[in-house]
Amino acid sequence: MKASAPGFIRYALCVRSQAQLRHGCAAVLLFCLPVFALSNDPAGVGSARLGSSIPPHQPVHASNTVTASLRQLAAPQGFFIGAAVEAQTLRDDAGYRTVLAREFNMLVAGNAMKFGPLCPQPDQYDFTNADTIVAFAATNGMQVRGHTLVWHQQLPLWLEHGTQTPAQVKAILRKHIQTLVGRYRGRVAMWDVVNEAFDDNGPALRDSFWLKKLGPEYLAWAFQWAHEADPAAQLVYNDFGIEGMNAKSDAALALVTRLKAAGVPIHAVGMQMHITPEMPARLAENIARFRTAGFAVQFTEVDVQLPMPVQPTALAQQADIYRALLETAMTSGINTFVMWGFTDRHSWVPHFFKGKGAALPFDEQLQPKPAYTALHAVLTQAPSRR
């Protein structure tokens, strides 16, 4: 289902309880893979920050061949291939950790850096899960995307249902952004500063908690506060349904262009890319117009959901979409391709879309699917095309 299709709205209505998202403490089991640093600056945010690293020899079996992993193919091309992760899963699932460290050179916290899960009581932050993810990334030579500073979902209940005045809400948001970005300064390369500010189907701004309390100025303030807390971080506007040419992406382009022209530190646009096996309309053309306006473009939450039970023809169709997405990214100047998870063992899709699933390139047994083989082939062939 494309993000703009009516059914996608369901996901906004089905927020899991925040209790489900709070995870307990446990020791972090980490890998110690040898690494080397890249000398280029692929994401344009400073080589010290994004000097990527890969394990030198971690072969993977895909299609009965022994070959390099995705990150081993991506890193020399200055490319970041990433996945969203949950800290509890990192702690509990050794197979998950192994595949993650072997295949990816970028991580994003699926939930651990959201305001509600991080700050269940006023001024009481629990960084356990976020720290777990950032430490795993550092140990395994991976970059971290921060997700997300300002969103209408997963807010702390004390705030969402509180009686704070607009001035107090402004001070709370500023403190939150500066606490979080400040803590990970130098360790989180890029932040989704504002997430999903537009209505599900656009083009109007979402009548969110933030818009109601603060008015549209909250958008510029959030970027400014994040920039103050870490001037080297790449700051991103992230949304769904802005992948193709449509009224919502028109509105997003107009917004980020207006902010940039006003001197707001906004550097990139994240296209989430939660889709069905159908390409967004005129994707390359849409990416090009954001880049022409001066923004880096990233694919930030890629998954391609299928009807369940999954059929071989659907897996082949899904592989074609993953192939086309990565090819489009690599031929459009994009260097960040992050999936919303990597294994069907842990994915939001079956929980939010009845009868849908199998959206990621590894199956529930952590075995590579045709989609993995497709990604691998694109990365293998890419140097000759770039």
Ligand code: 9MR
């Ligand atoms: O994957 C996240 C899931 O575990 C949460 O329950 C959900 C809450 O709405 O958020 C999911 O992540 C979302 C992301 O933060 C923003 N874009 C859409 C993602 C999938 O819903």
